[in-house]
Amino acid sequence: EADIYQTPRYLVIGTGKKITLECSQTMGHDKMYWYQQDPGMELHLIHYSYGVNSTEKGDLSSESTVSRIRTEHFPLTLESARPSHTSQYLCASSIQDNSPLHFGNGTRLTVT
Amino acid sequence: DQQVKQNSPSLSVQEGRISILNCDYTNSMFDYFLWYKKYPAEGPTFLISISSIKDKNEDGRFTVFLNKSAKHLSLHIVPSQPGDSAVYFCAAGVGSNYKLTFGKGTLLTVNP
Numbered sequence A: 001e002a003d004i005y006q007t008p009r010y011l012v013i014g015t016g017k018k019i020t021l022e023c024s025q026t027m028g029h030d031k032m033y034w035y036q037q038d039p040g041m042e043l044h045l046i047h048y049s050y051g052v053n054s055t056e057k058g059d060l061s062s063e064s065t066v067s068r069i070r071t072e073h074f075p076l077t078l079e080s081a082r083p084s085h086t087s088q089y090l091c092a093s094s095i096q097d098n099s100p101l102h103f104g105n106g107t108r109l110t111v112t
Numbered sequence B: 001d002q003q004v005k006q007n008s009p010s011l012s013v014q015e016g017r018i019s020i021l022n023c024d025y026t027n028s029m030f031d032y033f034l035w036y037k038k039y040p041a042e043g044p045t046f047l048i049s050i051s052s053i054k055d056k057n058e059d060g061r062f063t064v065f066l067n068k069s070a071k072h073l074s075l076h077i078v079p080s081q082p083g084d085s086a087v088y089f090c091a092a093g094v095g096s097n098y099k100l101t102f103g104k105g106t107l108l109t110v111n112p
Helices: none
Strands: A006-008 A009-011 A019-026 A032-035 A043-051 A054-057 A076-078 A087-094 A108-110 B009-016 B019-025 B030-036 B045-052 B055-059 B061-069 B072-077 B086-092 B106-111
Touching: A006 A054, A006 A087, A009 A019, A019 A032, A019 A108, A032 A054, A043 A087, B009 B019, B019 B086, B019 B106, B030 B061, B045 B055, B045 B061, B072 B086
Parallel strands: A009 A108, B009 B106
Antiparallel strands: A006 A019, A019 A076, A032 A043, A032 A087, A043 A054, A087 A108, B019 B072, B030 B045, B030 B086, B055 B061, B061 B072, B086 B106
């Protein structure tokens, strides 16, 4: 079973606040991903990391930023949250390209 | 432009019968296809995959069929069980996980 953890599970925050969504995996996977999903919609890749100190933006433009200082940790930060950021954020990892993604349980963010 | 389409938002099946979930794609470059299952308040879980060099892949009760000429794939679950009730996402990629394109999902309900 995949060991990938996201905190918090739910977050309600006011406009303008800075937030960090945490994602950690204990599998030693090099590849890590952040997806964004609105209810009833597709998952969209917003960030990707090949490994430590390597990050790229995904297909869906996002005002969030990520960092990868350690293999196991891939946090996502929003400097100034807005209601348009309300969504579910899913973190995933994989051992290599072309191998299945292991997802965390997600963070449901609501910005009021 | 939706490159991966799951045209049935929901499907209801009786326990013990076959569930067939469908997925169409438009990008002929896709060569790697996956199905994920998602329970409420959890992240997606990898179910089964198929590469474009095959037209069928089987894993227990789950079989994925790929029709490249029709750009269509389907997931068959036989026999369906109540525990299979979940949202099923179809995803497609070109050679790697980096830019997987997901469908919107189909909610499967298996009635006892």
